[in-house]
Amino acid sequence: GGELSARLDSCRRPAVCLARTAAEVLDMATFISVQLKKTSEVDLAKPLVKFIQQTYPSGGEEQAQYCRAAEELNKLRRAALGRPLDKHEGALETLLRYYDQICSIEPKFPFSENQICLTFTWKDAFDKGSLFGGSVKLALASLGYEKSCVLFNCAALASQIAAEQNLDNDEGLKITAKHYQFASGAFLHIKETVLSALNREPTVDISPDTVGTLSLIMLAQAQEVFFLKATRDKMKDAIIAKLANQAADYFGDAFKQCQYKDTLPKEVFPVLAAKHCIMQANAEYHQSILAKQQKKFGEEIARLQHAAELIKTVASRYDEYVNVKDFSDKISRALTAAKKDNDFIYHDRVPDLKDLDPIGKATLVKSTPVSVPISQKFTDLFENMVPVSVQQSLAAYNQRKADLVNRSIAQMREATTLANGVLASLNLPAAIEDISGDTVPQSILTKSTSVIEQGGIQTVDQLIKELPELLQRNREILDESLRLLDEEEATDNDLRAKFKERWQRTPSNELYKPLRAGKNVYKWGVYAEGRGERERISSTLLTNTEPDLGLELMTLRS
Template sequence: MTSSRTPSMLLAVHCKKTDGLDLKTPIWNYIAATYSEQQANDAADDLATVQQLRSEIVGLTGSLPQLHETICKYYRALCLMETRFPISRDAGHIRLSFVWYDAFRHTKKTDQCSIHFEKAAVLFNLAAVLTQQALNADRSTDTGRKEAAKFFQEAAGSFAELRDVVSLRVEAPRPVDVSPEAANMLEKLCLAQAQEVTYEKFRADAKSPGILARLTRQVSVYYDEVARALAVYPLSQHFDRSWTAHVAVKAALYDAESQMQAAQQQRAEDNVNVEITRLKEAQKALGEAKRDIKQTSKELNQQLADMEESLATQLRRAERENSTVYLMRVPNIADLPPVQPHSVAKSTLPSQLDASGEQMFREVIPDGSARALSRYTDMVDALIRDQNDRLAAASDDARVRLRERDLPDCLQALDAGTAAVLPEGLRSELEQLEDSGGVRHLNDLKDQIQGLRRVAVEELGKVEAELQREAREDAVLRERHGAAWNRPSSAALNSTLLEKANLAAAGESDGRLEARLAQNASTFSALSLDNAVAAMPRLQAPMVSTGSEEPAAIVTKLRQALDAISRLSSERAALEEALKVEKNKDNILPRIMAVSGSYDKLFAEELKKYDALKAQVDENLAKQAAVMEVIDREAAAYKQAFGYNEWRAACETASAEVRRSMGGYKEVRDNMSEGLRFYMSLQEAIAVLAQQAGDYALTRSLQRCAPLWGLHV
């Protein structure tokens, strides 16, 4: 980071462990029974190879590159076996029970009679080994950084394949570590670390701060996505708290790093005022990092300390230059364009997983069957993707059109005491105020500032006492020896240090701020959703209806239409799941093996099983179109009958006073937060001043000894 060139700490994923299993005998028996003993004997060498590969995976033996190669070979073998040997508990199938232990909860184990479970576990282990190889790379060199980034991107690609394809075929209930949720989180983690390593390379290459700011912003975005994924069930109850703390701190550190790099860019362009704003925003991000830092590693704690030190130095320099040279107004961060993230890390599936060139089991089942199954799978994937896209587009259309018509808020405004009557921006601000504690939060800030000020005054009093003691000793000797005592006066020399110990200006600012808080305490206490709602005008039905429909009838129709939209949305979610279930149980391999010649007729027949679901999708979309027409018509009638637009304008006018009070609250809060940061940073400055005063007093004492010796002689 800006404050250190030492590569930051990264995470690796541990491999899943498994028990030994005899694959060769059950599969040999199946081939002999289903085809012929001769074909089983022909496949014996291939089966022995598969058995040996799995044995090596059980022991996790060899170096990381060797284990990487072994896992890829075994995964390719599983891909070939998947299309040739049915493994399940069904009659006539091969019964092989694969046992795997959870990578994060090592005592949890799952056994399934499914080759898809075996593939999921093996693919997980490949991604885990790739993360370990990334950590083993020497990131102090350019080559090592490139290797680490490549390994992390391939790990991300492996987890993405697990999430999108392999995990979906694992029998329910899926183990958490190979679930789509875990795979998605781990993909984002690997992308974050790949982006982080790439940033280290670009920094070593002395790229411009503007580029580095965008790269680090993307690092922060990726880590934040990981943190949010870990906060949701089932991951929230499966992963250790240290994982969440690590990624949350990383997200905050790289958010701060992004602002610091952007600040450097502004310094290069002589925009010192913008530099100050960016650096202060970085301070806020570091404050966020402190919330979880105690649960992280020593390395991250040191990174945070180094960044705080570097940031404080840069900010002091920028503020000093601005106050003495540039004298420019420091803008608010809201007035500056956000740092736009730029991703250079991409999920890349390792090429070693492609089984198309493998020669295993070619004599058992023709490759044509495998290719036909792959073609059919592609056709199913395209069909389901098209239907899912239509369903998603319908959901997006409904959401946008309802928002454009201010629904359901405009209906909820009829209910007394609902927050829907508030303008959306004001409602959000009041919710945030209540969540933070409102006036209680301001009083807490005031108490913290007073406590820190008391400590500062005590420490500065000790410094002042030390300087005054030295000055008194100097004055006594000056009076005793008269003109013979010709060294400089302490009172003149220590005046600069005494000036540094003066907190008068800060005290006056604190007093004004506390007085303003006391003066507006009742106003700020009244800031709440309930009070703001009570101050808004009521939306009521007119005394005399002038339209063709009664207002109550309009409201009833609108509510019914919104309920219908909600039901249709739930139906779409169920349809998406039904399409997924149909695909997962769609196994036509036995029928493919029984067909000679063209597969087109078979595919057309098999795809008909999706026709009923496609018809349900068509019906859902048609129903929504009809309901939206009703909503369009009734929403217009509702707003006209109830004078909704005029009422909304009246609410905006009524909310002006609340907005003014909110503005005053935020100003006091921000000023207090700035004061709190001032006194926190003052602790370090006082320690430096105390050291300077002590050194000064000691030096003067030593200097005093020489003249005294000369006078006595």
């Protein structure tokens, strides 16, 4: 640890820490953990309270409840980000609660430069600054930026907690693997969302390339933990070899991702390279034991030789990061014994490395997806607040409902006016008379007398003969009236289009709207004039004597 610290900037804490934990397979197992980002203080309460008071102007308990929640949110941010955090579960839980809370309030408050404008400032976790200048920082009025940075800190703290665990017991191994898989999933989530959340280039530490590599490193370390557990539990060598080979692949992929990119601190590269070689050597070592069990003594020697070469590379290049002396001695003893037995007893041909069957792979890890809420103790401070989008949708719904009701009422009133006009033209309901008695109603007798006095059926026939001519004349008058209205409206529209705002006259379609609305009544009246045959039948009945009228009414009643 002292030699590594001397190689780093002595004035600043390294952004990526190398934690070493005792393990059976390696004398010193080195894990990579990530430094937390630092932020400036932000007053969340003031702008949120202002918005709440504007949105709920009537005051009352609801407004007071949300204002108190805004103050609690401000305290939660200070607790999660305003002070150094210890490497324990309680500190991580506070961070997770704050992340869940800002995810929860995002749809409930209009965070933007034009409405609730909150500027969040964060420093680059991997930038150590210079002698005369501070580290790189970025300030954005974006809640998405705050979410990405907070989630980065959640992953970073999880990696630190994992590196502090005791791997000599199952509980420590379980906690370590869980935190590394969570950190991997959190970094992966940032990779997939950070560009859309910021709409600009982020700082290097949360760029997709950087967090993508960190995600793979955390996944590799989780796989390594399962390899350590399998070794500790003395599982079958075939299984241990596959676990180690998969871990070697993960470390190798992570090394390739950051080898030619200046995104992670330089002390990470040798650790990844060393881990890749060590895991490969472990895979070869345990596969050699399997070969010996299968009486493949030449293959045993070939695999042990390859393992010895890999460990020799680690010892010569990366000895300050990992101590592999005990593992190297273990391989040397096994190789010496295997060669001795083969030379004196088995005489099996030692194949070339390229001729050996590839070692299988077995993965027991995966990046834990980020699914809000992450915290097990999360309680939404604004649980009862309706999201802004829902409020807007409700307002739009109420407006559309009012428009629909008003249109329906207008249509109903228009239909009522039309019905009243038709009834009036038919002298209804005044023309309806009760005929349920035994005598002929006086009104019918009066009408009968009037018809007889005016000439009876002969006069009615004469009037009916005149109806077609009168009907045609009425139609011509109505059609001409409508044509004149259409012509006047067309002229009005042309002049309005020509003179625009200088044409101040009331539009024709509004001025003559009552006339056009009544045209159906007029048409119905014209149509009614053509019902002469029915009128003749009624008049014929009225020319009867009173006894005959009584008989006709009795027939109608029955």
